[in-house]
Amino acid sequence: MSHTQIRIQSTPFDPFAEQDELRRGQPRVGALVAFVGLMRDLNEDANVRGMTLEHYPGMTERALEKIAAEAQRRWKLEGIRILHRVGRLEPEDPIVLVAVTSRHRGDAFRACELIIDYLKTDAPFWKKELTETGEHWVEARDSDGRAKVRW
Template sequence: MIEVRVQAGDFDLGAEVARLRAGDARAGAVVTFVGTVRDMNDGAQVAGMELEHYPGMTERALEDIVEQARARWPLLGALVIHRIGPLLPRDQIVLVAVASSHRGEAFAACEFIIDYLKTDAPFWKKEATPDGGRWVDARDSDDTAKAKWAAR
């Protein structure tokens, strides 16, 4: 199972992982990453976040990232769900789940996908802070995380 979804609604982590595991009995490892909204960012309180995307382009970018991971590791399944719209602190934003025969490939592929997602997927985030709304800029640390994969 290879699937990418961009959606406003929340997701059920347990149900999504169960569905991924059911896709291939050879899966000996499933690694997941769940990103959530923090209540603090860059020294400011965050009351909420609004995520926007470019429909069609965003899904294609996520599919391309998953395909790059599949070219590097023998994956048996991969799932990326990214939410859009208004979110509150502690809300789930993103799920990356990867199934492989062995844990090493699953961990590496999951980390690869989230590192590339943070830099290459067309999402825009606007945080609600006490000083008003502010757009979240890309972080140098995200570029550094992505760059490590070029060296491998």
């Protein structure tokens, strides 16, 4: 059974330091796969100056725990780390880190991809973007739903 750590935080994080900490002291780990989602300055042809991410405390962590448990059920994993920022973000800021360790790369790749696909549809986060025309809530993308369905 793998070790899972889930954090929701308003402070910045260093994705590389987080990955190093996840694998350090784990000599049986043969693969570490990570996805880092970054704040873009463009969304659907609109310049984005900033974004505010909101979540439902408690519910969000439970949703992420359920997603991590599904990955653990499907593959042999050594560790999972899911970090997600909330609050005010600027372009280029890391928003989310999904890092997975396993003995073999195939399990780590598949688990990381499943976790981020499920996170995009099943975790209660809400995004409000600040553009030149003002602030607006971001709607869910159909492509995120399609990505989850393939699992």
